[in-house]
Amino acid sequence: MKVGTYKGHVIAVFLRDEHCPPHVHFRGKQWDARFRFSFLDGRVELWDVDPERRRPPPGILEGIRQTLMQRHVLARVRRIWWEKLQTVCLENHSWDWDADEVVPGLIIRRGVYVIANARHDVAGQRTLLNLVRAPDCVEIDL
Structure with missing residues (x-):
């Protein structure tokens, strides 16, 4: 599902x-890239490019x-991911309260x-x- 464009792509x-x-x-024209994003903060990072030689x-x-x-693009990305996949990918992880x-x-x-x-x-x-068994739930404002 389209979430945005960059220079026509x-x-x-x-x-x-x-x-x-x-x-x-x-x-791209001769390559594909994936960018990771998070449901914890506003970071976005390059994950990989294929093929690397291009x-x-x-x-x-x-x-x-x-x-x-x-902000508006990342909000749309998160909404689509959540609505269609129903995960924020934090299963099998823990939260350090301190x-x-x-x-x-x-x-x-x-x-x-x-x-x-x-x-x-x-x-x-x-x-x-x-x-x-935690004292409360955690809410992370994005």
């Missing part, structure tokens, strides 16, 4: 056979990344709670984490 979230981590696809100049890739980081951050993997130690489920609140532009 389509930026899209694929909806068939898609997988974590959350990402979008960009098709990699475009860094300025093109950075321009695409900057386009994706625009550090206020996700910890990769299922960690068992004081102050770290397993993420029981996570969802994206499209209207409120936030991510909601329900934690196993």
Whole structure:
């Protein structure tokens, strides 16, 4: 599904056979690139380019990344990913209460709670984490 354009090329979230981590696809004339995004913050990063030998100049890739980081574009990307795939890709991870951050993997130690489920609140532009045996849930404003 189209989420935006950059210099006439389509930026899209694929909806068939898609997988974590959350990402979008960009098709150039002789190459494809994927950019990861997060339901935790506004970061967007280049994931890969295929084929690598046809990699475009860094300025093109950075321009695409900057386009994706625009608040309205990233909100649309998140909405489409959530509505169609119903995941924010935080399953099998934990939340460090003191550090206020996700910890990769299922960690068992004081102050770290397993993420029981996570969802994206499209209207409120936030991510909601329900934690196993935690004092409260976590709301992350985006």
